[in-house]
Amino acid sequence: MSGAGSSANGNGFFVPSYLRGSRYIEKFQAAHEAKLAAQRGAPATHPSGTGALSSRSSSVSLPKLAPSHRGMTYEVIEHQPPEIHDGWSPLPSKWAETDKNQAMAIGDDGLEVHFVGGSKLHDNEAAATRTDYPMPVEGGIYYYEVRIDSKGKDGMIGIGFSGRKVSLEKLPGWEPESWGWHGDDGNTFCCQMTGKKYGPTFTTRDIIGCGINFMTGCAFFTKNGVHQGTAFRDLKDILVYPSVGMKRPNAQVTVNFGQTPFVYDIDDMIRRERAAITEEINRTSISSLHTQADESSFLKELVAQFFAHNGFVETAKAFADEVRAESRALQTGTGTETSHSEISLEEDLDASNRQQIRAAIMDGDIDKALKRTNAFYPQVLQDHSHVYFRLRCQKFVEMIRQTAEILESSPTKQAKFSNGHGSADTDTEQVQMDVDDSKNEAEDWDRMEMEEDDTSVKYQELLEDTLRYGQVLKQEFQDDPSTDGAFKEIFSLFMYEDPRKSPQAHLLDRAGRVPVAEELNSAILCMLFPLLCDLRCTSDLYRCILMEEQYHWANHPPPQ
DSSP, X not given: OOTTOOEEOTTSOEEOGGGTTBHHHHHHHHHHHHHHHHHHTSOOOOOTTOOOOOOOOOOOOXXXXXXXXXXXXXXXXXXXXOOOBTTBOOOOOSEEEEEEOTTEEEOTTSSEEEEOSOSOOOTTOOEEEEESSOOOXXXXXXXXXXXXXXXXXXXXXXXXXXOTTSOSSSOTTSSTTEEEEETTTOEEEESSSOEEEOSOOOOTXXXXXXXXXXXXXXEEEEETTEEEEEEEOOOOSOOOEEEEXXXXXXXXXXXXXXXXXXSSOHHHHHHHHHHHHHHHHHHOOOGGGOOOOOHHHHXXXXXXXXXXXXXXXXXXXXXXXXXXXXXXXXXXXXXXXXXXXXXXXXXXXXXXXXXXXXXXXXXXXXXXXXXXXHHHOHHHHHHOHHHHHHHHHHXXXXXXXXXXXXXXXXXXXXXXXXXXXXXXXOSHHHHHHHHHHHHHHHHHHHHHHHHHHHHHHHHHHHHHHHHHHHHHHHHHTTTOGGGHHHHHHHHGGGGSSSGGGSTTGGGGOGGGHHHHHXXXXXXXXXXXXXXXXXXXXXXXXXXXXXXXXXXXXXXXXXXX
């Protein structure tokens, strides 16, 4: 068994052993205690070094989704979104009654779930459920285990994770934004129904673990305490929930989110991860930075460079003002003050330019980003052709997204009309009202038909523009064989009427704009500061420090 299990108290708050002492748990526990104190009407107490966090929760309700018209239907109950404490989401603690297929029955403790549907399902149909809260990215690594109480017929059980909007009529891994390991064939499935050979099958009494290392973007599975290797990669900028799916009668599983000790020694894995990060930090040399500053001044320099790197102009100015005030108060001399508090106009202008370019990409306006890049830094895209290619591909993706959004906004998909007024009155006033209503309804239909025509025209025009753009893009890079894979991915979006439901739907995720913006920003910085591009020392140190921040383990458990 892994570690000493979780620490818990009488109010349901539990801490898996591998997260004990982490900054994530310290922050969330402070929020949890603040919420309990507010409910009791008493002042909150907070662990040392931890500020008070808000305990408010959103009151916005999710829209109701219509059940599928094909095959099985599943329960979709309007409910509150996950409770967030100033960006710190609670840990998953049970299967959600409000987020399950109707063919799944959840036990009273919320941990046991079994299949209660029929056996006559189509090949591509199943039943799934998700947890009450998503996996917390802030924890660095998240892990849970599932005990197979009964495999049911054929052992068709899937274990993994999925996004909030993924269908509950499929096994984990069969849909976009869904990943899973299946017990009947041992294959893993990544956002599509075509599996990949991964590990052994699993059956009754086996204990299957599932984890994600959010720092490396890799997911893994375990079987009866044995690590099975990396299952999925490049899992960046995702918000996912633990999920299980079943397909045959009598299948049943019980989950352990860390309330009791795990079979796999996840604690040892955390220790090894932390040791590797610490070793990398210690191995990173800062001698090439040619700094004569003391430790405090050097750290301030790193912070200033971080703000400059990301184009946080106003934050950089505020930081400089704070350093300046501190320097004057401590009378440390003008040398330190000048190096940290003064930001030249040229540096400000470059940071502002990069900020504008980044904002354009994040808004999906690739044309504006290209225009401003060519205006401010015309040499960058010439010297970094791979960045230019990625921007052009992102432009194609944005055009595909627009076509899908236009199709979704079609008036015929949104209009809802009544078939009658529910009254048999025949007096003059009521008849007149009926006539007026009929006229209004006719006018509504006429307007809807006109809007539908306009939407169809816009959709067709944009579709043709997208096709032409793709042809020009392909022709421009036809002599570069390294682009074939990217073209295959983005052009496959054309094969689906709604590309958001295709196996490549992840390309349409707005989070995909972030790495594009970062890559262009890095290219601009390489042009502005060639030394940084050559040495790579500072960026490595940043990365190590940020990784260490994610894996910050205290030498003692947090206050209970």
